[in-house]
Amino acid sequence: MYLRIRERLPDVVAAILTLLIGVFALAESSSYDMGALSNMGPGYFPRMMAIAMLLLGAALLVAALKIGPTSFPATGASxxxxxxxxxxxxxxxxxxxxxxxxxxxxxxxxxxxxxxxxxxxxxxxxxxxxxxxxxxxxxxxxxxxxxxxxxx
Structure with a gap:
């Protein structure tokens, strides 16, 4: 069991970081006026992006736990x-x-x-x-x- 979590740790960490960024953006954008779809306020776009980040983070976390680890070439970035x-x-x-x-x-x-x-x-x-x-x-x-x- 430890080996499986260790193999998936980079993907889980990336998912958690994405979730944390989404929570931070949602908290920061909550003080701005949301407006409506036809008349968007200054908080509309940041709030929608924060929600998208939360959904993406949740999807990444599910994928990291359900699917096997991601493999990259051993050469690294040039x-x-x-x-x-x-x-x-x-x-x-x-x-x-x-x-x-x-x-x-x-x-x-x-x-x-x-x-x-x-x-x-x-x-x-x-x-x-x-x-x-x-x-x-x-x-x-x-x-x-x-x-x-x-x-x-």
Whole structure:
């Protein structure tokens, strides 16, 4: 029995951490006005995300206890992959106000695609263009957020 719990411990810990984050977010968002679905208040989205985190944590805990342990390759994470993900996040933070939404998201997605072992320049360009255009369409034109799309 001890061996079975020991094998599943990383999954159980991840599930418990997800549940704790959900509880924390729910407690923090409870002081904000919820509003209604047609007129959302500032607490609506955080509360819904907290509930989603609680449901996800519960599902992860059930899966960790019912299903066998998760196995990962013994090689671990590569330094190159971690560096590319960090570079992508830093590039987004530096470019979002200077150049706008489309160049920042394009650069972030482009850099993060090279964190994979299966690197492909054409796929990275297509994915970056599609993601940045979709985000601009969604956030600026559909949701009406006041963001700069491209700064010339």
């Amino acid at each position: 330094v190159w992959s971690m560096a590319m993900i960090c570079a992508a996040l830093i590039a987004f933070a530096l470019l979002i106000e200077r150049l706008g939404l489309i160049p920042a998201i394009f650069t972030m997605v482009f850099l993060s695609t090279f964190a994979s072992q299966d690197r492909n320049l054409v796929r990275a360009l297509v994915l970056s263009a599609a993601t940045s255009l979709f985000c601009a369409l969604l956030f600026v034109y559909i949701l009406g957020l006041s963001m700069k799309v491209i700064v010339l």
